[in-house]
Amino acid sequence: MQIARVCGTVVSNHKEQSLTGVKFLLVQFLNEEGQPLSEYEVAADSVGAGLDEWVLVSRGSAARQSSSSEARPLDALIVGIIDTVSVGNQRLYSKRDQDR
Amino acid sequence: MQIARVCGTVVSNHKEQSLTGVKFLLVQFLNEEGQPLSEYEVAADSVGAGLDEWVLVSRGSAARQSSSSEARPLDALIVGIIDTVSVGNQRLYSKRDQDR
Amino acid sequence: MQIARVCGTVVSNHKEQSLTGVKFLLVQFLNEEGQPLSEYEVAADSVGAGLDEWVLVSRGSAARQSSSSEARPLDALIVGIIDTVSVGNQRLYSKRDQDR
Amino acid sequence: MQIARVCGTVVSNHKEQSLTGVKFLLVQFLNEEGQPLSEYEVAADSVGAGLDEWVLVSRGSAARQSSSSEARPLDALIVGIIDTVSVGNQRLYSKRDQDR
Amino acid sequence: MQIARVCGTVVSNHKEQSLTGVKFLLVQFLNEEGQPLSEYEVAADSVGAGLDEWVLVSRGSAARQSSSSEARPLDALIVGIIDTVSVGNQRLYSKRDQDR
Numbered sequence: 001m002q003i004a005r006v007c008g009t010v011v012s013n014h015k016e017q018s019l020t021g022v023k024f025l026l027v028q029f030l031n032e033e034g035q036p037l038s039e040y041e042v043a044a045d046s047v048g049a050g051l052d053e054w055v056l057v058s059r060g061s062a063a064r065q066s067s068s069s070e071a072r073p074l075d076a077l078i079v080g081i082i083d084t085v086s087v088g089n090q091r092l093y094s095k096r097d098q099d100r
Numbered sequence: 101m102q103i104a105r106v107c108g109t110v111v112s113n114h115k116e117q118s119l120t121g122v123k124f125l126l127v128q129f130l131n132e133e134g135q136p137l138s139e140y141e142v143a144a145d146s147v148g149a150g151l152d153e154w155v156l157v158s159r160g161s162a163a164r165q166s167s168s169s170e171a172r173p174l175d176a177l178i179v180g181i182i183d184t185v186s187v188g189n190q191r192l193y194s195k196r197d198q199d200r
Numbered sequence: 201m202q203i204a205r206v207c208g209t210v211v212s213n214h215k216e217q218s219l220t221g222v223k224f225l226l227v228q229f230l231n232e233e234g235q236p237l238s239e240y241e242v243a244a245d246s247v248g249a250g251l252d253e254w255v256l257v258s259r260g261s262a263a264r265q266s267s268s269s270e271a272r273p274l275d276a277l278i279v280g281i282i283d284t285v286s287v288g289n290q291r292l293y294s295k296r297d298q299d300r
Numbered sequence: 301m302q303i304a305r306v307c308g309t310v311v312s313n314h315k316e317q318s319l320t321g322v323k324f325l326l327v328q329f330l331n332e333e334g335q336p337l338s339e340y341e342v343a344a345d346s347v348g349a350g351l352d353e354w355v356l357v358s359r360g361s362a363a364r365q366s367s368s369s370e371a372r373p374l375d376a377l378i379v380g381i382i383d384t385v386s387v388g389n390q391r392l393y394s395k396r397d398q399d400r
Numbered sequence: 401m402q403i404a405r406v407c408g409t410v411v412s413n414h415k416e417q418s419l420t421g422v423k424f425l426l427v428q429f430l431n432e433e434g435q436p437l438s439e440y441e442v443a444a445d446s447v448g449a450g451l452d453e454w455v456l457v458s459r460g461s462a463a464r465q466s467s468s469s470e471a472r473p474l475d476a477l478i479v480g481i482i483d484t485v486s487v488g489n490q491r492l493y494s495k496r497d498q499d500r
Contacts, residue, residue, distance in 0.1 A: 001324070001342040001376060003310070007132070008187040010103070012156055014147055015180030016166055024101070024156070026132060026187065032307070032326060032340040040132040042101040042156060047314055051188070056312055056324070056342060061161045061361045062375035066316055069373075073169075073179045075162035076101060079373045080315030087308040087326065088351070107232070108287040110203070112256055114247055115280030116266055124201070124256070126232060126287065140232040142201040142256060151288070161261045173269075173279045175262035176201060207432070208487040210403070212456055214447055215480030216466055224401070224456070226432060226487065240432040242401040242456060251488070261461045273469075273479045275462035276401060301424070301442040301476060303410070332407070332426060332440040347414055356412055356424070356442060361461045362475035366416055369473075379473045380415030387408040387426065388451070 001056040003030045003085065006049050010042050018072045025049060025078060027057055034085070034092055043076035044069055054082040054093055101156040103130045103185065106149050110142050118172045125149060125178060127157055134192055143176035144169055154182040154193055201256040203230045203285065206249050210242050218272045225249060225278060227257055234292055243276035244269055254282040254293055301356040303330045303385065306349050310342050318372045325349060325378060327357055334392055343376035344369055354382040354393055401456040403430045403485065406449050410442050418472045425449060425478060427457055434485070434492055443476035444469055454482040454493055
């Protein structure tokens with residue numbers, strides 16, 4: 001999985017029928033130090049992630065291993081909202097600090 | 101999924117039999133600010149996208165999760181025509197503005 | 201799919217048994233303007249492509265969605281010989297011109 | 301598979317239900333000379349890897365070919381703890397030396 | 401598939417049970433001119449490849465399309481030992497010359 005920050009939304013009304021009701025979020029990948037990478041992805045959201053939250057994104061066929069995404073033409077899924085990222089013994093990110 | 105702009109067409113008459121009738125569009129990937137990336141893809145179209153429209157492209161096995169694409173040797177599918185892309189609270193792209 | 205030009209052949213006699221009889225072509229990926237990219241691929245050929253022809257290449261599990269490739273350890277397949285590539289209203293490539 | 305060094309942990313409490321109990325490790329990919337690459341991955345751990353250990357990471361659908369990972373939206377899995385890496389006749393890495 | 405040169409071995413004793421007995425080779429990808437690329441892969445070997453031999457490597461789910469690899473968490477497999485690589489009408493590589 002990759003670490004990403006939710007940075008926006010994409011709306012598509014005219015789409016594959018099986019995608020009706022799927023919410024598309026624009027996520028910016030972050031490197032292991034929390035800096036934005038040039039890569040982004042439009043991911044389906046299955047956990048109710050909000051703007052600026054750090055999330056875990058699964059890509060490829062993994063994105064369809066959930067009841068809300070299976071058998072749909074999706075290749076990226078937000079699978080979790082991140083609480084903490086620790087590198088070595090240092091806390092790199094904490095959602096609690098962010099939310100203050 | 102990636103955001104892309106439809107920029108052309110590819111025609112192949114001599115091809116895998118299962119691809120008969122599949123329309124191939126050339127799509128240019130865009131970054132999250134709408135600038136063209138160096139990457140492109142030839143994607144099957146399942147939604148009737150037109151030249152210059154912004155679309156969502158699914159790649160990998162996701163491209164075969166549709167009745168018009170399953171069991172065909174396809175690795176990229178246009179799954180939706182984009183209406184709006186918003187980054188933070190700003191509208192980055194709106195199809196309505198584009199169509200004027 | 202990616203646009204590629206057939207540029208060579210690879211021969212392997214000692215290989216997975218299921219690959220017996222599979223023809224391996226070396227294909228050079230082209231960008232959307234027809235310039236060679238640094239990427240190449242060794243792809244199985246299911247359409248009888250010849251040297252210098254432009255072809256469509258499917259990668260990943262898509263490469264096994266054909267009777268000649270299924271259940272074989274293949275991750276790239278030539279799925280069509282390209283007749284024309286058009287960008288906007290301009291013809292970028294035409295096989296007919298090439299064949300003259 | 302890629303060679304990686306375990307460099308941290310990621311905690312997510314609000315996630316896909318099927319991921320309950322899955323441990324997420326942050327792994328830094330290494331090149332074939334043991335130097336850190338810019339790429340990283342958040343991988344599920346199925347072998348009990350510890351901080352600073354070198355591990356083998358499988359990505360894509362391979363990450364779900366284990367009883368602890370199947371049918372979960374995972375695209376990266378630590379599949380082994382590396383004992384030795386040898387390039388030509390030279391030992392590049394030995395866990396035993398590392399553990400001293 | 402990619403062209404690669406076998407350049408080493410990786411040993412992992414503590415690993416996914418299904419990987420018991422699988423031999424892991426370190427392979428260096430080569431470009432279409434035979435020059436080493438920065439990419440490498442740890443691939444399972446199903447054909448008995450030896451050091452310095454040029455091989456064909458399949459990645460992704462293709463790596464599990466063999467009796468020795470199916471249902472194992474593998475994402476790269478050596479599927480053949482290369483005899484010759486020809487670009488245009490020129491022989492780029494011949495195993496016979498190499499073996500002299």
